[in-house]
Amino acid sequence: MDMMNLKKLTDEELMLRFQNGDENSYSELVERYKNKLMNHIFYYMKDRESAEDIVQDTFVRVYLNKEKYKEIAKVSTWIYTIAINLAKTALSRSGKMNSFSITGKDGENDYEIKDNHSSTDRDVLKNELSDIIMSSIDSLEEKFREIVMLRDIDEMSYEEIAALLQIPTGTVKSRLNRARLNLRDAIADYIK
Amino acid sequence: MEKCSRLEEMIRREELEYDVVTEAASIEISDHIRVCPDCGKFVSDLKKTSDSVRSLLKVSVSDSFDSALRSRLNSVRNKQKKERSVATPLYSKIFYYVSGVAAIFIAFFYISSLGLFDNNKTGTMPSLNSEMSLASENPVSNDKSAIDSLENMSKSVQDDENLRLRVSTGE
Numbered sequence: 001m002d003m004m005n006l007k008k009l010t011d012e013e014l015m016l017r018f019q020n021g022d023e024n025s026y027s028e029l030v031e032r033y034k035n036k037l038m039n040h041i042f043y044y045m046k047d048r049e050s051a052e053d054i055v056q057d058t059f060v061r062v063y064l065n066k067e068k069y070k071e072i073a074k075v076s077t078w079i080y081t082i083a084i085n086l087a088k089t090a091l092s093r094s095g096k097m098n099s100f101s102i103t104g105k106d107g108e109n110d111y112e113i114k115d116n117h118s119s120t121d122r123d124v125l126k127n128e129l130s131d132i133i134m135s136s137i138d139s140l141e142e143k144f145r146e147i148v149m150l151r152d153i154d155e156m157s158y159e160e161i162a163a164l165l166q167i168p169t170g171t172v173k174s175r176l177n178r179a180r181l182n183l184r185d186a187i188a189d190y191i192k
Numbered sequence: 193m194e195k196c197s198r199l200e201e202m203i204r205r206e207e208l209e210y211d212v213v214t215e216a217a218s219i220e221i222s223d224h225i226r227v228c229p230d231c232g233k234f235v236s237d238l239k240k241t242s243d244s245v246r247s248l249l250k251v252s253v254s255d256s257f258d259s260a261l262r263s264r265l266n267s268v269r270n271k272q273k274k275e276r277s278v279a280t281p282l283y284s285k286i287f288y289y290v291s292g293v294a295a296i297f298i299a300f301f302y303i304s305s306l307g308l309f310d311n312n313k314t315g316t317m318p319s320l321n322s323e324m325s326l327a328s329e330n331p332v333s334n335d336k337s338a339i340d341s342l343e344n345m346s347k348s349v350q351d352d353e354n355l356r357l358r359v360s361t362g363e
Binding site: 030048051052055064155169178181184188 | 204206207209212213215237242245253257268
């Protein structure tokens with residue numbers, strides 16, 4: 001099957017094909033998840049290099065442990081669980097686990113802004129807003145921070161988040177509302 | 193007039209198990225939201241907050257990500273291959289050792305079953321041994337043939353002696 005047709009398959013179908021030896025299916029999974037994972041893990045690791053290392057480690061583990069994946073779980077949940085565990089292990093090894101911050105090393109903004117066709121003034125405002133949003137996310141309790149990241153940054157479904165965090169879908173939604181409420185208070189002046 | 197915070201309070205208490213941004217129409221107080229400007233604005237603010245988070249934060253992998261991953265996978269594959277090649281001779285050795293021991297046992301039992309090592313058992317080897325055992329089974333006929341042979345030998349010696357005497361006497 002060529003790469004074009006692989007794009008039509010679900011993650012679980014790709015994983016099954018990969019388990020049967022099709023390495024193109026593995027490449028397609030990497031393509032689907034590399035940026036999503038990078039985006040998510042960056043906020044754990046705080047710098048690109050470490051985050052990219054973790055993402056690569058994740059895909060190497062997926063490659064090595066393909067037989068361990070069972071169809072009862074979603075592929076996305078499995079991959080995110082591997083990545084988050086690796087990130088948490090790396091952070092606890094480096095002693096940074098309790099000083100989680102998403103504002104980048106030494107306050108540097110190591111992230112991209114989607115809207116790149118705006119005027120300079122708007123850029124400045126956007127950078128300022130992004131700083132505030134990021135530090136606001138950073139200051140959230142972990143149970144709220146994780147959910148707002150998974151939903152609004154990684155764009156995962158409620159069900160995927162519930163499976164990943166092993167909490168009911170209703171709890172995901174109630175915490176998400178609460179996280180956004182806290183963020184709204186922080187950026188109220190910018191969203192009027 | 194006091195500002196309405198009915199929806200906000202529910203959210204602070206984490207009572208609302210719906211996403212207000214995407215499922216406002218489903219929640220129990222959806223009728224209230226439609227007519228309450230404060231709660232309507234509150235939902236709108238949460239939506240803007242969510243949109244701000246979605247639009248501002250994106251980090252992608254570097255351009256070298258794919259090639260770096262490929263090289264890591266190649267080294268993993270090579271390592272696996274090396275481990276397999278190191279492991280194979282060990283398995284082979286065990287296999288050969290077990291096979292050798294098994295072969296020795298089979299050969300021993302086979303030979304034992306033929307009676308080669310049993311002195312009391314006779315008549316099973318179809319070779320020189322069988323002739324020997326057949327001979328030992330019939331000692332009378334053996335003795336008789338031996339006596340005949342000895343008689344023939346002494347007769348032959350006697351004939352030679354007579355011939356020698358005749359020559360010496362000039363007959």
